[in-house]
Amino acid sequence: MTMETSQVMPFEEIDRSAVAQVGGKNASLGEMVRHLGEQGVAIPPGFATTSDAYWQFVEHNDLRQPVIDALGSMKAGEATLPETGILLRRLFLQGDWPDETAQAIRDAYARLCKRIGRNDADVAVRSSATAEDLPDASFAGQQETFLNIRGDKALLDACRQCFASLFTDRAISYRETKNFDHLQVALSVGVQAMVRSDIGGSGVMFTIDPETGFDKVAVIDAAWGLGETVVQGTVEPDEYQVFKPLLAKDNLEPIIEKRRGGKELKMVYALDSVKSTRTVPTSRAEREAFVLTDAEILQLGRWACVIEKHYGCPMDIEWARDGETGELFIVQARPETVQSRKGAGEFLSYSLKNKGEKLVTGLSIGDAAVTGKVCILDSARDIGRFIDGAVLVTENTDPDWVPIMKRAAAIVTNHGGRTSHAAIISRELGLPAVVGTGNASAVLQEGQEVTVSCAEGDKGFVYDGFAEVVTDSIDPSALPQTRTKIMLNLANPAAALRWWRLPADGVGLARMEFVVGNHIKVHPMALVNYDRLEDTSAKREIDELTRGYEDKTDYFVDQLALGLARIAAALHPRPVIIRMSDFKTNEYANLIGGTQFEPHEENPMLGFRGASRYYSPRYREGFALECRAIKRLREKMGFTNVVVMIPFCRSTSEADKVLEVLADNGLRRGDNDLEVYVMCEVPSNVILAADFAERFDGFSIGSNDLTQLTLGVDRDSDELADLFNEQDKAVKWMISHVISAAHEAGTKVGLCGQGPSDHPEFAAFLVECGIDSISVTPDSFIRVKEKVFEAEKKHYRQSQ
Structure with a gap:
């Protein structure tokens, strides 16, 4: 190997076995250039200096002993970390290049310029430590990167600065924490053609x-x-x-x-x-x-x-x-x-009780929730003010903040996204973080008691005061197998992916109206009839929400499809049953622009809801938007595991009308394996179960509404709370009868509700009836799974 190639290597000659020579970053670039280019992955060309070039620089400038001495003084308490870092960086920046190393870099740069057809080409100069990107250490942002570097002199200066950045305060501190020998780590420099990003x-x-x-x-x-x-x-x-x-x-x-x-x-x-x-x-x-x-x-x-x-x-x-x-x-x-x-084994589920006022909102990093007192810092230089276990609040972080972050209970930043430094390091440290809040440092007060919650989906929140943080330990691998399928009730797309490790048999109830109410926020008919909208303030809100959409209805379809897609993805390819919108008229009226399109009803619970809306001139065009979203979900995105479910369908003639409207909107039962279920929540669904079974592929028992209508009890009435009982003999007869009738017709039947979780005897009753599936909220999944297993063991033992 020549002196030039021992100190400089083009990416084409590097692969991932060269970490000791060129560091993890550059080894990876070479690996991709050599092996992935032919698969269509585009990587800009370039070259790397080797660890030999670094050690040549160190020896040429007699730096080894000064480094040992400076680090020894720091460990002995004779010098601070900042003082040590300044001294070592100055030594490197004042160093001269060995002639052969400098010439090797100039020659490699000249070849790169010729290859891309530009004199003094602009390049990115990146540091690549020979111990970086190991499985237990990310070294995120520990060394420097320099962009838009042009010409020999600027390139050599940038390479020297990369060498010096091996001894930034944060890099020294990080290696100390990870027990890396400072003089066993070399620095390779990657020089890569700039992408004009x-x-x-x-x-x-x-x-x-x-x-x-x-x-x-x-x-x-x-x-x-x-x-x-x-x-x-x-x-x-x-x-x-x-x-x-x-x-x-x-x-x-x-x-x-x-x-x-x-x-x-x-x-x-x-x-x-x-x-x-x-x-x-x-x-x-x-x-x-x-x-x-x-x-x-x-x-x-x-x-x-x-x-x-x-x-x-x-x-x-x-x-x-x-x-x-x-x-x-x-x-x-x-x-x-x-x-x-992280293994797929035990994990913790966090929830909050007695939450205070919501103060700020951002992106959640991690899934934990903690309490602590606010400490607002403008600069990492204020480390002396930080109190261990406090909630660090700042604009944003960079690697200089790591020594403080390690001592924090949680991190809250004004700026940044999921791949920001604050996010990456918080994950590595196992800290909850709320990033990109926009205003946390202005809203929160020094010393204020707060609760930081990342346990509520992909949005993180900071609440006033100390809430009660409840943790549940979950070990999915230890759960027993059951004949009865245990599925999840999901509504919030933001939280759907949290539960992918649960061995659920699918999603038994995905509530479309939650996505509409919390993410879309606009009444679909206000979008269909935007030009005739009378409420000017609603128009302004719609304009703000639908920016970038020439057709306002596309906003509804896009956002609904995206929200439902996250739920459909969480447990794919297992079935995901999406219930079409089931707002009551008073709930629809509360959507932006909704009052113009909703009648006033004395009893919305028994009024214009569910199936009756879908074929009505009042809402048919709004339902068409729902259908467009489902069609996009299944056909354009590919989530054919999605099942459509119709709520509150009062009669077989109404069922026929809804199925016709679905077909008119491109959702014909059986096409592309589309299944259509019906909620069983009206006594007529039970009485005419065989007739409904001819029209639908499955039943899902809505035990709340079925109890309400069987007993004639308003489920929301405080005065009648003692009478509302899902385990009443009449309700249990209804459930038993529809399960039997459905099975006689060869149709699947499940139940979505909390009853089996709250009452073990109710789970046993459903097992005895032979129900096919039970759908529950994720936090009760393990309890229900265990109760159903016990019930099945007892039932099948007795039946033998």
């Missing part, structure tokens, strides 16, 4: 959900300009999620999340000679637009699958889009170091 976009992609560990999604963050703003957490990026199992089919578009971030800033090339980059505000058009098109999201998702398959483990990937050519590139990839180390 300064006039395009860039971001980070995980091949696993970094919050829940759900391994069937790729999560993509995106912002305008160079990617440092996303990594550093200085912007709230767009977030996209792609369902990986369906990406192999080119005709499908399984994007299950598209969330527009604030993206207030972007990093671009600097025009002066002093700095290579600068951060500037984005335009209003940029803030309101998505960075990526659907086609680009899908392409990145497919690359994520290729990269993950090649490495055989979940990956943390950086990508960039060239603003000149529109091309996408992968610029870094490393193993994901948090969720991938």
Whole structure:
């Protein structure tokens, strides 16, 4: 090996076995260039300096002993960490390049310029420590990166600064924590052709959900300009999620999340000679637009699958889009170091009691909830003010904050997304964090007692005061098998992916109206009739929510499909039963623009609800939007595990009308294996069970409404609470009868409700009746599973 090649290697000659020579980052780049280019993954060309080049620099400048002495003084308490870092960095920055090393770097740069056809080409100069990206250490942001570097002199200066960054305060502290020998770690520098993302976009992609560990999604963050703003957490990026199992089919578009971030800033090339980059505000058009098109999201998702398959483990990937050519590139990839180390065994479920006022909202990192006192810091230099176990509140974090973060109970930041520094380090430290709140440091007060909750889905909250934090230990692998299928009731798309490890048999009830009420917020008929809307304030709210949609109804369809897709993905390919909207008229009226389209009813519980709405001129066009969302979910996204369920269907003639309307909207029972279920919650459903079974593929017993209508008791009446009893003899007769009639007709039947969880004897009764499935809330899944197992064991033992 020549002196040049021993100190500089092109990416094409590197693979992942070269970590000792070029560090994890550069070894990974070489691995992808050598093996994944032929599979369509685009990686910008470049080269890496080797560990030999680093040690040559150290020996040429006689740095080894000064490093030993400085670190020894720090450990002996004779010098502080900041003093030690300043001294060591100065030694490296004052060092001279060995002639042969400098020439090897110049020659490699000249070849790169020739290859890409540009003199003094702009390059990215990235640090790659030879101990980084190991399974138990992410080294996230420990060393420096320099962008838009041009010319020999600037390149050599940037490489020297990378060497010096091996001894930043945060890097020294991190190696001390991880027990790495400082003089066993070398620094390789990766020099890579710049992607002109300064006039395009860039971001980070995980091949696993970094919050829940759900391994069937790729999560993509995106912002305008160079990617440092996303990594550093200085912007709230767009977030996209792609369902990986369906990406192999080119005709499908399984994007299950598209969330527009604030993206207030972007990093671009600097025009002066002093700095290579600068951060500037984005335009209003940029803030309101998505960075990526659907086609680009899908392409990145497919690359994520290729990269993950090649490495055989979940990956943390950086990508960039060239603003000149529109091309996408992968610029870094490393193993994901948090969720991938968690087993599928026992995990904790957190819930809150006695919550105080909700103070701030952001993105949740992790799934825990903690209490603590607020400590607001503007700078990592204020470490002396921090009290162990406090809730750290700040603008955003970078690697300098790690020594403080390790001592915190939770992290709350004004800025940043799921792939920001605060998010990555919080996960590694096992801390709950709420990032991108926008205003936490202004709203919260120093010393204030608060509860930080990441246990309520992908939104995190900070509540006033100390709530009661309840933890349940869950070990799914220890649960017994049951003949009766135990399914989940899910409504909140934000929380759906939390429960993927539960061995549930599917989703027995997904409430569409929750998605409409909490995520869409607008009455569908107000969108259909937007031009005739009389409420001007409602119009303004709709305009704000539907920005970017030329047709207002597309907003409803898109958002409903996306919300339901997350629920459909959570337990795919197991069945997910989605109940079409079942608001009462007073609830519909509370939606934005809703009062104009809803009649006033004295008893909405027994009024214009469920099936009767779907074929009515009052709502038929709104129901068509619901159908469009389901059709998109099944046919465009590919979630054919979705089952449609019709609520509150009073008669067989009404059933026929609803099935006809479904077919008119492209949802014909049996086509593309579509199943249509009906809720059994009206006595007529029981009395005419055989007739309903001819029209539907399954029944789901809604025990609350069935009890209400069987006993004539308003389920919401305080005065009659003692009379409302799901285990009343008459109600149990109804349930037993419909199960028997359904089975005689060859139709499946389940029950969705809390009864089996709260009352073991009710679970035993359902087992004795031979019910096919029971659907419960996730927090009661384990209790119900165990109760049903005991009931089955007893019942089948007695029947033998």
